[in-house]
Amino acid sequence: NAGVMQNPRHLVRRRGQEARLRCSPMKGHSHVYWYRQLPEEGLKFMVYLQKENIIDESGMPKERFSAEFPKEGPSILRIQQVVRGDSAAYFCASSPLLQENTGELFFGEGSRLTVL
Amino acid sequence: AQRVTQPEKLLSVFKGAPVELKCNYSYSGSPELFWYVQYSRQRLQLLLRHISRESIKGFTADLNKGETSFHLKKPFAQEEDSAMYYCALRGTSGSRLTFGEGTQLTVNP
Numbered sequence: 634n635a636g637v638m639q640n641p642r643h644l645v646r647r648r649g650q651e652a653r654l655r656c657s658p659m660k661g662h663s664h665v666y667w668y669r670q671l672p673e674e675g676l677k678f679m680v681y682l683q684k685e686n687i688i689d690e691s692g693m694p695k696e697r698f699s700a701e702f703p704k705e706g707p708s709i710l711r712i713q714q715v716v717r718g719d720s721a722a723y724f725c726a727s728s729p730l731l732q733e734n735t736g737e738l739f740f741g742e743g744s745r746l747t748v749l
Numbered sequence: 750a751q752r753v754t755q756p757e758k759l760l761s762v763f764k765g766a767p768v769e770l771k772c773n774y775s776y777s778g779s780p781e782l783f784w785y786v787q788y789s790r791q792r793l794q795l796l797l798r799h800i801s802r803e804s805i806k807g808f809t810a811d812l813n814k815g816e817t818s819f820h821l822k823k824p825f826a827q828e829e830d831s832a833m834y835y836c837a838l839r840g841t842s843g844s845r846l847t848f849g850e851g852t853q854l855t856v857n858p
Contacts, residue, residue: 675850
């Protein structure tokens with residue numbers, strides 16, 4: 634089991650461009666979480682998804698940010714028209730089905746977005 | 750609303766000394782509390798959860814509902830304990846984890 638895989642590990646975008654970050658959960662995991670870590674700050678929850686369903690997006694900025702977890706393929710965090718303030722490390726985590734969920738999240742290595 | 754506070758961003762101790770990383774939380778119900786750790790160049794990983802009442806790598810943490818705290822303790826720190834430690838809270842089963850700001854622990858030789 635390769636664990637949670639995120640790509641790209643590093644992404645550089647100019648202001649106004651789009652950023653797409655991908656996350657493949659651990660095998661057998663059906664829940665995906667996205668967190669953002671701004672410089673010198675802790676992990677801030679963004680969104681929690683199951684396949685084809687957003688469970689909790691209370692941490693997502695209302696504009697420019699969206700997330701999906703399709704039936705097939707990885708979860709994608711999409712940031713449109715990026716601004717310098719979007720520069721951060723974006724972490725994905727996964728967990729198994731609710732009834733097996735002990736509360737442990739399995740994290741990826743993160744994707745570091747730099748906006749020029 | 751759920752909130753986790755780790756008052757110390759940085760904590761430095763000498764090898765063999767006791768260490769305590771503080772964590773306070775705010776939540777109206779009965780939370781589940783966790784400690785996660787990130788060693789240098791490694792992924793963030795679970796260290797321990799309060800439900801398990803376990804000791805991992807010599808670390809323990811007791812949930813104090815009266816003081817709404819979940820401090821992480823180890824009687825004798827080792828250099829390999831140097832890492833970033835995050836306290837986290839889950840309000841209800843199946844919901845998200847809310848993390849504190851983290852404490853960078855450095856254990857000096």
